[in-house]
Amino acid sequence: MVKKMLRSYDYTLVLAPIILSLFGLIMIYSSSMVVAVSDKYEGTPDLFFMKQLKWLFLGIFVYIIALVFPYKAYKRLLKLIFFGAPIILLGVLLFGTTTNNATRGFLGIQPAEFIKLGVIIYLAGVFSNKQSYIERFVPAFGPPLTFIIIIFLLVYKQPDLGTGLLILATSGMIIFCSGIRPKHLSRLILVAVVGVMLLYPFLSDEQLGRIEAAYNPFHEEIADSNGYQLINSYIAIAAGGVTGEGLGKSIQKFGYLPEPHTDFIMAVISEELGIFGVGFVLFMLLLMIWKGFTVAMKANDPFGSLIAIGISGMIGIQSIVNLGALTGLLPITGVPLPFVSYGGSSLVILMISMGILNNIAMYSRLKGSEKQNNEEKKIAYL
Template identity: 85%
Template structure:
């Protein structure tokens, strides 16, 4: 059985995220060496590189553990997620550590990152259990929608609007694929529009300025403040051209582009490695997302399928939001680029997610193999 399992794993889903994470590790070192020795951090040039390396080793270790854990067993955690996620987020608001104007850290990690995976597993479990009456809106979607709304409010209060909206987007993707009726989906879309309208007046001046900075960064009143990061991102991208300035030869990382190893690391990749470096990252991310949806289609049950959709959607949406921010297509939200940006919580979460995804792929292949063997036995018997 163990031999069959080992043969059934999708090893492209092992290699792709690890290769991309190792590439990110190199770029984190290149983009952060100047920041690391600045007065703010007073460290050695490899400060962030070594921290990310430790997280990567931990992430790979957890990935291997998750790889062998049957994904169907995650259903036993549904109640724990339902009650535990809000309690954890409330604890962050009460006792968490504030960083960059957001109180989102506790015990050395960001719970909101792991809440994303928790929401995916919870919604996949609930909707797979309700397939017999999924078209009855209130009993099928009432409790899950209340859970999503409560999680959104708690993350928004940190305040972390970017992650809160990302959770909504991932949840929306799972709901669309759950079997919901079109008229119910239309009602939800209307509620979303009304919610966004009501939310707009509640945005802080800083959050509103991010919209202005995204679409008019050169305005004289914001060019030196909220538009500063985006303008320098444009300069980095333009400087890279086709082939780039060369690995380690970025100018923008010398104090011009703030925190270049985090959300705007793709700007440094563009500056140093040009369109080839950007193309490599985009190809790898696209491949991972495509594989995720492929696993979802081939999954033998709704639970595995919805988890795969949620994980693929999380990586795809997060990539789009990050790249949209550094190109001025979307406001800056602080969402990291999957597998590439500096951030231990994000990296470990993503590797755990990939382990679950590969476990679903493995069981799908085993199921398909068993079905094929049974058909061959029937033919031989006849």
Template identity: 55%
Template sequence: MLKKMFQLYDYSIIVAVFLLCSFGLIMVYSSSSIIAVSRYDYQFDHFFVRQRFSFIVASIAFLMTMIVPYRLYFKLFKIIAFGSIGLLIMVFAFGETSQNAQSWLAVGPVQIQPGEFVKIGVIVYLAAIFSKKQNYINDFGTAVLPPLTFTVIIFSLVFFQPDLGTAALIAMIAVVMTLCSGMNMKNVLKLLGLGGLILAILIPFAIKFEVLSDEQLSRFGAAYNPFADPLGDGLQLINSYIAIGSGGVTGLGLGNSIQKSGFLPEAHTDFIMAVISEELGIFGVGFVILLLAFIVLKGFLLARKCDDSFGSLLAIGVSSMISIQAFVNLGALTGILPITGVPLPFVSYGGSSLLALMMSMGILVNISMFVNYRKQKNLQQHEIAA
């Protein structure tokens, strides 16, 4: 039975994910070695070693979620929902601050970012609640308000850390899953209107009571006019432009980036694609984008093929999370969107992000196994009937 189960997985997704992670390890090493020398007593591989350890842990988590039947999450969705809220409350009570956001929890020597795992919690909850209420999905009071209330609570808890990037991702994932839930457009528009109203209240409140720092607010102006303050708020984006422009078609060669030598802050995290562009040119950028697009497309195709609404919505949630996160990251380093600190999926440095992404991909691969199993079973039944 176990052997048959492993034969039914979609290995093209697994190969794509591990190719991206392996490429990410190489680029983390390349983009962080100089800054690691200056920060950590000439330990040039400091970030690479940490990311490699995260990759090993994330791979184990991937294998575990790949084997666990995805329907189990439907049974546990309430526990997952309350656990997500509890984690975020713990961040407020015991969290540590980094880059003006209290988004981290220390577990011994390890720091984790609960917001990354809460994204999976939101996907599981929305998939479960929407699939459970399919027979009365357009009943605003019983089918629409519960997921709206949960999403608003999660969004607010993350927003006031303040972690604008993760809060925005959660909101956009919720919008995509709502659009795909089977709800009629009237209720969808109601939800979008309520969401817009909540944002219109939260943002002025956050500015008035200085929840958002001046640095965070300045990112919005810097995204669209970085040359107004080229040595301050616009520094990171301008150096991203220089890195992207310097790479051209073929790049300067692996390891030969100039911008990572202290000009581009945090080049190994959310601006790692700028270094990829500088060192490997359009071929390196294309490699990453094509693999990400392949994973996302496979996820949406699985959602379409899955005859179980919960599995279908799970696949949509995971796929939308990866696509939205990639879009926000690439939008920030090209000046289309404000800089929010969102990492590039599977490639950027960051243990919590990598672990959460690999867990979500394990769930997606598990869905692929059940889709292939049902397809095979249906074919056998047709052959018997014939």
């Protein structure tokens, strides 16, 4: 049985996240060596590299655990997630500390990162249980939508609008694939649009400034404030060109691009490694996303399929939001680039997610192999 399991794993889903995380580790060292020794951190050049390396070891460990843990057992956690997630977020809101627009709890962990995966598991479990009456909107979607709204508001109040919107977008993808009727989906989209419009007046001056800076960063009143980071991102991308300036040779990381190892690490990658470095990152991300949706299509049950859709959607949407911010297509939200940006909580939850995704793939292949063997036995018997 163990040999069958080992043969059934998708080793692309093993190698891809580890390779991209190791690449991210190299780029974190390159992009943060100047920031690390600044007056703000007063560390050694490898400060962030060593921290991320420790998180990567933990990420690989929890990946292995998620790899062998049966994904169907997560269904037992639905009530715990439903009641526990809001309590945790409320506790962090009351007692946590906020640094760089990210609220942290015990040991510097960002609970909102773990809540993203919790929401995916909860929605996948609930909608897989409601397939017999999924066309009845209120009983099928009422409780899950209430849960999503509560989670979004608690994350938004941290304040972390970027993660909140990411949770909403990922939830929307799961709902779209849950079997919802088209007329109900259209109504939900209308409600979402109205909700965004109603949210606008409650945005802070900083959030409004980021929106304005994304689409008019060179305005004389914006360029030295909210538009400063985006302008220097443009300079880094333009300087890199096709081949890049060379690994470690970024100019923008010398105080021009604030926190270059976090949200804007792709700008440094572009400056140092050019289009080849950017292309490598995009290829690895697209490979994992494509593999994830392939797992979703081949999954044996709606629960596994919806989890795979949620994980793939989370990685895809998070990548789009991050890349959109550093190119000025979207406002800066503080969302890290998956597997590449500095951030322990983000890396660990992504590795857990990939482990779960590979576990779903393994069970799907085992089921398919058993079905094929049974068919061959029937043919031999005849």
